[in-house]
Amino acid sequence: MFYNTAGQFKTSYTKDQSLFPVKQDAILLGVVLLCAWIIFPMTASEFTFKTMLMPVLCYSLAALGLNVLTGFAGQLSLGTAAFMGVGAFACYKLITIFPEMNIIVAILLSGVFSSAVGVAFGLPSLRIKGFYLAIATLAAQFFLVWLFEKWHWLSNHNPSGAIEVPNIDMFGITVAGPNAAPVTQYYLILAIVTLITIVTINLTRGNQGRIWKATRDMDIAAELIGINLLKSKLTAFAVSSYIVGVAGALFVFLNLGAAEPNFFDIPLSFKILFIAIIGGLGSVMGNFMGAILIVALPVVIKFLPDAIGLEINPATVEHLNIMTVGALIIFFLIIEPHGLARLWQLIREKLIIWPFPH
């Protein structure tokens, strides 16, 4: 009924290949975008901005980057957090060396550095596959975090080894640092995330995306039909690390405000991998759904008992939180191993024929 596709005729190939062949999909996305761009910013408190909206967007972007590599090109990576770190440290160096540089330019440029590092660590992927590649990217994870700790030039010789974001102005408005208003930071993050998501959707639907999928599904077959595996895998590493690097820079500069090298350690990599897996590998929308489940839900659970006046020991809440989120992850993976995005797909298909299933 709500998803009735009857009467939506496609009279040309262009129409049939459009991004949203079903009108309701476009409307739904419009509602989501309306919420994200207008309703949330108008209603959210500083707490919601800082702990839910902005982290969800940053994590979604990082998971999207990982998904390009793992979900679309089939190269398993465990070094995501380290590439985020490269982005964040590169952005910090750019901002401190060229204080006049526009923060958006710096953030987008910092992705180039993580992209280069990603390609370097992606080289082994030409020879090794699957779990063995995961181990090789694990090396990137350990090496880069070690480098962030030992190479003091990266943090401008800060005695604590952490990077701290200074106050940064853009066109007279403070956008980063302690004096920035959360709503400005939110809009900046949202703009960059929206932009990169649109580019990625088009990239994965186009020629390059098909090359990646062919590589993922069967690399020998892909090679036989004339796909250059070297190029295909390395572009996947480059694009993926770029997005991940931008996500790292965004997260530290516009949301956290400071980060120590240990922040980019392996638990963060796992968190992002979980988001990508639970959201759905090979999907763009899944990253956002996964991030809501893994990032925003624990915050809600944590502060819910207090908000409704229940007196529970905070340590108990924390333990409950870990258990609930863990149980939910298992629950979702049992009912749909292909992730939340696939779950939504199934629901949507059922809705299309509802209420007259055949």
Added chain:
Amino acid sequence: MKKLTSFAAAAVMAITAGAASAEGLSTPNLSYRTGPFAATGIPLMNGQRDYMLMLNARDGGIGGVPVDFSECETGYSTEKGVECYEATKGDAIVTQPWSTGITLQVLPKTNVDEIPILAPGYGFSPMADGSVFNWAFNMPGSYWDAASMILNEISGNDLSTLSGQKIAFLHLDHPFGKEPLPFLENMAEEHGFELLPIPVGLKEMQNQSAQWLQIRRERPDYVVMWGWGAMNAGALTEAVKTRYPMDQFLGVWWSGHDGDMEALGEAGTGYRSISYSAPQPDAQVMADIREYVFDKGDSLATESELDWVFYQRGLVISAMLAEGIKTAQDHFGEGEITASQLRWGLENINLTDERLAEMGMTGMVAPFSTSCSNHTGHAGGWMLQWNGSEWEVASDHLMPDSEAIRPLEVAAAAEYAEANAPWPIADCE
């Protein structure tokens, strides 16, 4: 449907009731009773909590206003710490971040949010310079104070005797562990001893064989440890295994946890830890805690925990906060003080011997006073030594070398202000 409506009504009532219960002086604590540092965190959190509960039960709060001492669990994670800070800052008059990482994140925001940070004996050492760090307090001593007192103790108050000696600095590879490095490097250069920094990664805390192999090879005259959580137990076990002389092994005040030492027992005899607090099991305040909190079953602590160094340090921390609140109440003549009034109070603490006796805390912390330019108080402390079954005070009252520390503090604070420009700087004259 009816059920749903009544449930919704109940939920709304619960929410309003929840908001109404948050009256009084809101002093949230960003606790860590979970995660890798929980073992050391729990006694401290219990001490802090019990002291405030005791004040509420005995005196009806501070100045007649009850203290709303709530906890928000961080698990020592920086990300969750920021969540907790944002969640609790609404009506809070103080924030207690409890991790150097979280302190670094929250520090720049307090100028904007105008909430004082209380980081007793941790955080960023240059916070002592109150003209730059208007809103941050780390009394009764900073990490640089601790490092200085350790050096004073091992050199017999004459640092020149350390010349030519080798001191290994075993530290957690984390902002906390790196904090005293600038001071120690400076002292090493000035007094001609060799400083050997040995970092321990967060992942290697429990297995420090590589670090102790290096110590065995280098044979340092002293090992100074800046460890936390599982790292302390790991280091002490390795020290016993490699037969490093315990009386040449010293730790910061967070490396003196009863639980770790009890596991070692006799083998740990001689190990020393600097401390700004000293346990006084017979103090009046302990009797009050037992009477008003512990015996009623309101405490989360266990019987044996009450005499632990960390538990009693928790009491001292809350006592300092309570003293700041009281100072502000007396000055402004109001019970329900605001965050900025508490800032004034924390800046004008004068904790004398008489006042400590009045609070029933004689000997638990050294007397100190704070001022606009001195947010640390520099109370000094004592060397605690493990005698095989418990900690005992093994030195006279030690003082840090403030003359050497002060210029470093001022320089580091100025550097911080410059990196974070525009940064408000108060005039302390």
